[in-house]
Amino acid sequence: xxxxxxxxxxxxxxxxxxxxxxxxxxxxxxxxxxxxxxxxxxxxxxxxxxxxxxxxxxxxxxxxxxxxxxxxxxxxxxxxxxxxxxxxxxxxxxxxxxxxxxxxxxxxxxxxxxxxxxxxxxxxxxxxxxxxxxxxxxxxxxxxxxxxxxxxxxxxxxxxxxxxxxxxxxxxxxxxxxxxxxxxxxxxxxxxxxxxxxxxxxxxxxxxxxxxxxxxxxxxxxxxxxxxxxxxxxxxxxxxxxxxxxxxxxxxxxxxxxxxxxxxxxxxxxxxxxxxxxxxxxxxxxxxxxxxxxxxxxxxxxxxxxxxxxxxxxxxxxxxxxxxxxxxxxxxxxxxxxxxxxxxxxxxxxxxxxxxxxxxxxxxxxxxxxxxxxxxxxxxxxxxxxxxxxxxxxxxxxxxxxxxxxxxxxxxxxxxxxxxxxxxxxxxxxxxxxxxxxxxxxxxxxxxxxxxxxxxxxxxxxxxxxxxxxxxxxxxxxxxxxxxxxxxxxxxxxxxxxxxxxxxxxxxxxxxxxxxxxxxx
Amino acid sequence: xxxxxxxxxxxxxxxxxxxxxxxxxxxxxxxxxx
Numbered sequence: 209x210x211x212x213x214x215x216x217x218x219x220x221x222x223x224x225x226x227x228x229x230x231x232x233x234x235x236x237x238x239x240x241x242x243x244x245x246x247x248x249x250x251x252x253x254x255x256x257x258x259x260x261x262x263x264x265x266x267x268x269x270x271x272x273x274x275x276x277x278x279x280x281x282x283x284x285x286x287x288x289x290x291x292x293x294x295x296x297x298x299x300x301x302x303x304x305x306x307x308x309x310x311x312x313x314x315x316x317x318x319x320x321x322x323x324x325x326x327x328x329x330x331x332x333x334x335x336x337x338x339x340x341x342x343x344x345x346x347x348x349x350x351x352x353x354x355x356x357x358x359x360x361x362x363x364x365x366x367x368x369x370x371x372x373x374x375x376x377x378x379x380x381x382x383x384x385x386x387x388x389x390x391x392x393x394x395x396x397x398x399x400x401x402x403x404x405x406x407x408x409x410x411x412x413x414x415x416x417x418x419x420x421x422x423x424x425x426x427x428x429x430x431x432x433x434x435x436x437x438x439x440x441x442x443x444x445x446x447x448x449x450x451x452x453x454x455x456x457x458x459x460x461x462x463x464x465x466x467x468x469x470x471x472x473x474x475x476x477x478x479x480x481x482x483x484x485x486x487x488x489x490x491x492x493x494x495x496x497x498x499x500x501x502x503x504x505x506x507x508x509x510x511x512x513x514x515x516x517x518x519x520x521x522x523x524x525x526x527x528x529x530x531x532x533x534x535x536x537x538x539x540x541x542x543x544x545x546x547x548x549x550x551x552x553x554x555x556x557x558x559x560x561x562x563x564x565x566x567x568x569x570x571x572x573x574x575x576x577x578x579x580x581x582x583x584x585x586x587x588x589x590x591x592x593x594x595x596x597x598x599x600x601x602x603x604x605x606x607x608x609x610x611x612x613x614x615x616x617x618x619x620x621x622x623x624x625x626x627x628x629x630x631x632x633x634x635x636x637x638x639x640x641x642x643x644x645x646x647x648x649x650x651x652x653x654x655x656x657x658x659x660x661x662x663x664x665x666x667x668x669x670x671x672x673x674x675x676x677x678x679x680x681x682x683x684x685x686x687x688x689x690x691x692x693x694x695x696x697x698x699x700x701x702x703x704x705x706x707x708x709x710x711x712x713x714x715x716x717x718x719x720x721x722x723x724x725x726x727x728x729x
Numbered sequence: 730x731x732x733x734x735x736x737x738x739x740x741x742x743x744x745x746x747x748x749x750x751x752x753x754x755x756x757x758x759x760x761x762x763x
Contacts, residue, residue, distance in 0.1 A: 221756070222756075225756075250734070250737075251733065251734055251737030251738065251741075252737075254737055254740075254741050258741075258744070430730045431730065433730055433734070433738065434730035434731060434734045437730065437734040437735075437737050437738040438730065438731045438733065438734035438737075439733050439734065439737050483752060483755055483756060483759075486748070486752055487749075487752035487753065487756060489748075490745065490748040490749040490751075490752045491749065493745045493748070493749075494745055494746075494749050497741055497742065497745050498742060498745060498746070501741075649755060649756075649759050650755060
């Protein structure tokens with residue numbers, strides 16, 4: 209065992225909790241959650257939301273922490289190795305684990321670009337670049353001009369957006385280069401508390417808005433909160449609201465991606481996973497329900513009223529974040545400071561997520577090919593930089609939506625289903641239960657043994673098969689894609705297949721190398 | 730904001746704040762014992 213490379217590790221328990229929570233707290237907490245809740249029954253949305261959290265989110269979180277720590281014991285930081293450790297006799301299971309590197313890499317390709325918009329807008333807030341814009345259509349034109357989708361009086365080219373993308377990409381690579389303890393942990397320990405403080409300041413500001421226009425007494429902050437929280441219980445009968453809530457839980461907790469498996473692989477064998485996992489969930493939910501649910505929709509209601517707010521909520525999360533919010537801040541004193549806090553909060557939430565999305569691929573190169581951290585980050589950086597350009601320059605051609613569907617939706621459910629079945633059924637629930645509780649600071653209620661073995665996999669299989677039978681044909685045929693965008697969407701699909709194939713081949717090579725060196729699987 | 734709205738927001742906030750407080754209490758208690 210001489211010349212053995214020492215694996216990186218977490219410096220403290222709070223470090224990994226911050227990193228996992230940082231991975232989970234992202235743009236979705238502040239933009240996606242309030243929109244989903246407002247569209248799906250308001251307060252009633254919280255019933256399926258909490259059910260999905262208890263039956264799907266928290267169990268998968270514990271499963272991923274346990275799988276990651278178990279795989280780390282065999283010097284595997286990513287899902288292919290972790291899956292192989294769980295089912296050593298099966299030669300093919302490692303290829304299912306490829307999804308745990310492929311999925312986060314695909315999300316990272318477009319997420320970094322969206323993150324860079326937040327950095328740009330925080331800068332624009334400080335220099336008051338959009339302060340003179342007072343209506344939705346002009347602010348939308350500002351956003352489209354910035355994205356390079358049109359040339360207008362605000363922006364004549366995509367160059368400013370590209371510069372902010374380069375800065376954002378560089379920030380991500382610098383954090384990654386410094387490793388788990390010196391880079392990701394250090395950054396998350398600063399970024400997560402900072403963004404939570406910014407969030408609390410914004411919530412206090414919004415909740416103290418009162419009734420800004422005395423001529424419109426119903427446009428009050430209490431009615432704004434009511435718009436989001438008054439329950440429409442009749443919607444609970446619709447399957448749509450249950451699917452939306454489950455999707456939101458997946459999205460918000462960063463489960464089913466492969467990131468938590470990788471982060472937990474740097475734990476020591478005797479480290480706790482039950483309490484740490486639950487703490488990361490609680491921090492994410494704090495950011496989502498208390499902060500995310502109290503800023504954007506109530507503030508928009510106060511300034512735009514009950515009629516327009518419906519259109520605003522239905523216009524999507526990005527419009528709400530990048531079009532409506534700057535206009536809302538424009539109505540308040542110190543608009544530049546509030547705008548800066550809002551977009552910096554989103555930027556920090558984005559970076560803590562995107563570094564986590566990059567870590568599986570970097571860790572795979574490091575651990576399975578014995579490549580140094582610097583080289584692994586450089587190789588990953590070059591490949592993803594090239595791929596990011598596709599998302600930037602073909603934004604209006606459906607490329608980002610396509611990447612989001614396969615990387616950020618389909619792979620999530622598929623990967624979660626595979627890992628839960630693998631852990632509860634192949635590895636065996638008794639062994640799995642023992643593994644989860646090894647070094648645990650908290651006993652999980654016994655009912656979760658039943659939930660992890662039966663309820664969670666069944667729930668996921670129902671979602672997967674329902675989707676398959678209802679949606680696969682229109683998606684494959686690209687029914688919802690415009691004729692103009694089809695060649696780009698098709699090219700994206702071919703690119704994704706090639707990326708998956710390349711990763712699978714790399715896994716095969718890595719295992720051959722491992723075997724030749726006489727290392728255990 | 731209706732009464733039901735108040736109930737939903739209060740219950741949701743209490744659940745999350747309670748869970749967060751419980752987790753950090755357990756972590757800090759454990760740290761003290763170590």
